[in-house]
Amino acid sequence: MSERDDPLTIGRRVQQWRAERGLTQKQLAEPAYTPAYISTLEAGRARASDEALKHIAERLGVAFDELVTGRSARLATELRLQLTGAQRTLATCATEEAAELFAAVLAEAERHGLVEEKVAALLGLGECGIDTGDLDAARHRFEQAEEALAGAPLTARVPALRGRATAHYLAGELRYAVYLLESTLDELNRGGLHDPDALLLLYASVIGPYMDMGAHARAAQAAELALALAPQAGDPALVARMHRSVARTLLAEGRIAEADASLAKAAELYRGLQIRTELAHCHWMRGYVCAQNGELDRAEAELREARAMLSAKRAALYTSQVAVELADVLHRRGKSEEAAALLQEVLTDLSSERGALHSAAAHRLLGIIAEDTRDTEAAEEHYVRALSLLERAGAAGDLADLCRLLGDLLRRTGRVEAALDAYRTGLGHRTAPGTTTLGPAPAQPPL
Missing domain, CATH: 1.10.260.40 (lambda repressor-like DNA-binding domains)
Known part of the structure; x- marks a missing residue:
């Protein structure tokens, strides 16, 4: 009672x-x-x-x-002010400090039975876990937020669902992450729950997993829908995140100038909001764009800036991920020893449960560097480790490329049958169906 x-x-x-x-x-x-x-x-x-x-x-x-x-009538207002401070701290200062602030709000909200403030604090703690790479803790906080909102409309539960999907994605569980995002989108759109902010958040979040799984057509469709929703969204941070995610799809389609322009818009929005982590992500993606376009000196500068910003933010997992892409640029610029040292450093922070895709990318690049020095035994070992990580994550596009590298290495060392097996495995992944989820594409919003 x-x-x-x-x-x-x-x-x-x-x-x-x-x-x-x-x-x-x-x-x-x-x-x-x-x-x-x-x-x-x-x-x-x-x-x-x-x-x-x-x-x-x-x-x-x-x-x-x-x-x-x-309860004091001022309590809820005071807790919301504290939440705003914690969110600002998460965006611009140390994640550990933000986590302490969110935890204090959570304790007060639970003590006084304030559900809305409790959920906001749980979501904040989940984002802190994503930043630091503590993915199990992050997923647990997002699940708690979902439980607290069990009787609420789906639109209210979207941030928690998206957070849980992101935690699974970063842990290398691409299929399940896409399933969570797609099933939520499908339920929203089929139910006529046309909430622009919720839809934009989900479409922007699903682009990365789609790309990593080789589902480029779905990534492109999600990007187009996100762009169409952007003018209706009320949250500038969401619009900025969308521009950052869309840039990746534009790049895959060879639309380099448009990708760079989309990232410039995101950076401008984040600069205005003073959201340092997301701004670092913009530098990260711009570095990626420049690398794909052959502008290696600019790519190195952008990626170093992103890594420095994320390191200062103590966003450990993201820092390690951007370091892998920086190492690739360093290798392409002839700085292979520096690249290898950087990769060995970050591999201690990555695993199959924590940053599986970038861990695989690190082993792949170390394999290439080992091949350059004619250390075929080390190269093969790195390729096999990368293959295991990618198979667990279901990253079809990367698997096909890695099988080619491994097949070429085996062929050059005289193991023709093993090389053929590697090539066949790669072709199997390359010719897999376009959908990488548990069913057809989700229903589209009535734009």
């Missing part, structure tokens, strides 16, 4: 606050009620109506909600 339904608790509160204000039962009752009614209410022998409690709250000089729950 809640306090609102407990006449004895409310009666004691009325009696205490009346005494503190020096009011008699008659003064509290007038003009609508009798002193006898107030006496009965204070003794807990009557369940007061909302109208009676509103009258009493007005006479006591307190808010109705404060009278029936015992």
Whole structure:
């Protein structure tokens, strides 16, 4: 039974606050009620109506909600202010500090039964876990947020669902991440729940997993839908995130100038919002664009900037991921020793459960560097490790390329049958169906 339904608790509160204000039962009752009614209410022998409690709250000089729950009317507002501070800290300062702030809000919200503030704190703690690479903790926080919103509309649960999908994606569980995002999109669109912010968040989040799984057609479609939704979205941070994600699809289609322009828009928005982590992601993606376009000196500068910003933010997992892409650029610029040292450093922070795709990319590049120095044994070992990681994640496009590299190495060392097996495996992944999910593409929004 809640306090609102407990006449004895409310009666004691009325009696205490009346005494503190020096009011008699008659003064509290007038003009609508009798002193006898107030006496009965204070003794807990009557369940007061909302109208009676509103009258009493007005006479006591307190808010109705404060009278029936015992919570200060200012508490929720104060916690929301603390949440804003924690979110700003997460965006611009140390993640550990932001986590402490979110945890403090969570404790207060749970103590006073404030569901909205509790969910916001849980989402913040989940994002902190994503930043630091503590993916199990992040997923647990997002799951707690979903549980707290069990009876809420789907649109309210989207940030928690998206956060959980992101944690699975970064852990290398691409298929399940895409399933979560697609099934949520399908339910929103088929149910007519056309919430631009929710849809934009989901479409922008699914582009990365699509690309890593080789589902380029779906990635392109998600990017087009995200761009169409952007003018309707009310959150500039969402629009900026969308521009960053869309750039990756544009790049895959060879639209280099458009990709760079999309990233420039994202960087401008994030700079205005002072969201340092997301701004670092923009430098990261711009470095990737430049590398694909052959502008290696500019790519190196952008990736170094991104790595420095993420390192200062203590975003450990993202820092390791961008370091792998920086190492690739360094290798292409003839700085292979520096690249290999950087890769060996970051591999201690990556695993099959934590950054599987970039761990595989690190082993792939170390294999290429080993081949350059004619250390075929080390090269083969790195390729096999990368293959295992990619098979677990289901990254079809990268698997096909890696099988080619391994096949070429085996052929050059005289193992023709093993090389043919590697090539066949690669062809199998290259010719896999376009969809990499558990069913057809999700329904589209009524744009």
